[in-house]
Amino acid sequence: MVVIEELSKQYGSLRVLRNINLTMETGLFGLLGPNGAGKTTLLRTLCTLEPIERGRVSICGFDLKQEGHAIRKRLGYLPQHFQVPGSLTGEEILHYMATLKGIKNKQDRNKQVARVLEEVNLTAKARQKVRKYSGGMLRRLGIAQAILGNPSLLIVDEPTAGLDPTERIRFRTLIDRLSKDRLIILSTHIISDIEAGCEQVAVLHRGSVAFNGSVADLRNIATNRVWEVTVPFTEYEKHLRTWKVTASRQEKNMAVLRVIGDKPPVSNAKPLEPGMEDGYLITVKSDTDY
């Protein structure tokens, strides 16, 4: 559905995207990467908001550079910083966006707006001014407007930031359902968001694709590289500096550490089952090590 070839972008002398090559198919596509990696820039480019300097992108068979209008007809987008005029109500915003998306028929619009409000559990707050929304409510309104018009390409930039656990679960279910028949590109810092329903993952690091593959592939990177080490609590600080510790817990006066490393850090280290997060960290860290 989306084919990105040799995509590059620069802000002045800062190279934000470097020769990106990605192919995305129907389903959920997770985009990971540390702050400043270029995720938002990549997503904005796909949304036709950023001009393409080098490389080629084709979405649903349309060339991004030439046929942006055709892509916009099929697009739903939740920006990282979703801001709307505070004096409007949630419902008004949705109606406005629906009109912009070309849903001209009033009845149609009413139905769709009611539906998306229901999906994000905002029906009760629909008539309230957006100014009075909490951060999470605003985020949910953003999700609602993105899925208006039943877009075949849904791009959501950190959709779950600020959502409470219940809402996050509701969101995941929604995404699961929607991803059956469309491509959803989701960028996030919360690995568990994509761990469940995601087939395709890419990790962006410093503007380059550091990893591209399935969730299992990402997890497999960490196979035989995750260890559990128990050390006296007094040495905890010292080991933090020398080892790559990704988690820790206290047991009596001992510290149990989850350590990433090619070799076991100590002889009595216990090998652990790798998680996606471990794969991600290895991808990102090995890169930093250069």
Add this chain to the structure above:
Amino acid sequence: MSTMVAVVRRECGLLLRKKKIWIAYIAYVALWLWVIVPMEIEPIPLQLRGAFFFNRLNYILFFAMLFFSLIGVYGARSTRLSEFSQLMMTSPISNGELMWGRWMSQAIGVLLWTLFTIMIQFLWYQWGGVPATQLGNDVFYTGMMVGSGVLFSHALGFSLGMMGRGVWIYFLVTSGWLALFWVWSQVENHDIHAYHPMLSLFMPASLYVWVDEIYSGWGISLQLASGLLHQGMIAMLTLLVLGIAWGIFLPKRRIPWERKWNLPVIGILFIPFLCLGFLRYQGIASEWQRYQKEGEFYAHSIEKKKTSEVNWTLETMKLNVSFPRERFLVVKSSSQVVNHSRKKKGELWMTLYHSFKIQAITGKNVASWSRKGDGIHLHFKKPLAEGESTNIHFRYQGNPERIWQQTGRVKTGVVEEEGVFLRKEDGWYPLLGLRDLGDSWVDKHVPWRDFLAPTVMSEEGRTTFDVTVVDPLTPYPFTSNLSKGKGNHFKGSSQYGAMLLAGHFTHMKIMGTNIVVPPEMIPSARKIIARQQPIWQDIKKQLGTSVQPEAILFLPTGYEVDPGNERFTDQGVGVWGVQRLEQLMAEDEGTTIKGWLPVPNHSSDTQFFRAAITWGMSRQLREQHHNRLAHFIEEQGVDGIDGQKKVITYLEEADKHGRRVYQERIRSLYQAYLRQGNDDFTMRKAIQRLEQKERGGHKG
């Protein structure tokens, strides 16, 4: 389209929900109240209400243009850069719909401001009882000017705001406007002639002189046509600017039809702008050329000093005038001139406006003639001895129209379907002597700055006129300062000369004076004459001189010519501007009397004398100054009055004996004035003589 409507509705709703906007509007209304209320505490004459409103509005307008162009820059920037707007850009809406929708929603706010402005004007006029027609005119004019001006500036700011991310655009726009204000303030606050008229082509709007083809004064009736043309041009430019903004706004995001149509639309919008702009340019250029040509003509007139042939009289003048079309007349004239000089005269200068084409000058005694400017030099076959007369016949035709610059742009020599206005001073028939039909100064340092004014001319003797209009052109009846006979036939003897007038006028006699006046102004005319009549009588009674004019033409603004700023020509035909009855200002009795005194304001002594005469006639003044002459004189600010103590005492002495005695003294002083002449007259000398005579009288 429907998407754009949705954008406009939504964004406009958003705008109007902002409290700040309403605070700004309320502040604007308050600003006007702050201007108006102190003004209304002292009641103001009606016609000044308009002048006052437009004067203040002109300043406000310029700042509004600055303000709204900054708003436009802001609007464009938020359209390009705001988070929500970026979200809108990911929807299929076209660039044009998005951009124009945003622009329009702001423009509605701009128009709301205009609406507030004309509402204020409307209410203020209503409250002041300004007549409905003027109110309608003024409000329409304001709406058109202000609306198109601010809309343009907003569009310009919007278009510039599309150009870059930097805030430098705000500075650019601000400094651009301030530069324009500077030019404007140089122009409007200084002499009316201080700028090249072509500059007015570049003004987005102005309530003053800018809109007329050449320097014009205030008067909506004068400016409405050129104002409409100019603002039409500005409106077209506004559309053009928006078309260009459409091209600048995210060119890569354009959808296919926009890509195809952007340039053609800009091209199509360019055409009407170019046409209107060219018309406007032409209008200014041709008027300006004509004005300059005339100015140069009179500046270089070699006969500037010579005025009239003192030793001749024009006994009779028979004129046959036809007006075959607008701005054109054909005249056949027969005149009889008489030589009064002791010497035999073989030549004579006469004057006829230079733009006429003379077909023939004939006469039994006419040997040859030549033309030099407005002058015609005639040579006789047989020189004329004292008392001898000869007949001269002219045949000529041409356009008599002339344009002057006074307090406003004024046309004379008008021959149009709506009316005819031919004054003697236009040289529309052969005048006796070599005369200047215009006066002009050219400023060498500022090449475009020159001044062209009509001249005043007086005749030595009376002429018997016989004027027939054969091809009247206009449906209106003709009138004249001469008595009307049957049809368009005028006859009579006049010292002034002949004036021909047709239009929406009535000819009538009020208290013995011939009056030509637009019918709806008759009540005003009656009131004005009723005010002057007792003064004429008083002057006649006290000084023995009649100052009552032969005729008075009451002309609505636009026709009025005010030669030399005198109230009436000294030949006894007054040309006065007239206002509707309800707009007439109260006149100060003293000022009115002074306006009629046959003693010109020449020296401190004549100034003193004028005050003294006025005192004798005015009842009002006596009340105001508690019968204290000295008090009144002091207030007149006459130069060197301290040295005139004795004279004042003398006059006060007379005043104590009653009005009759005082008036007698004044009459004697006037006799002395007539003997001594304007240059040599002093009050002291005159009184000394008088006292001597009185003493002599007592002795004998």
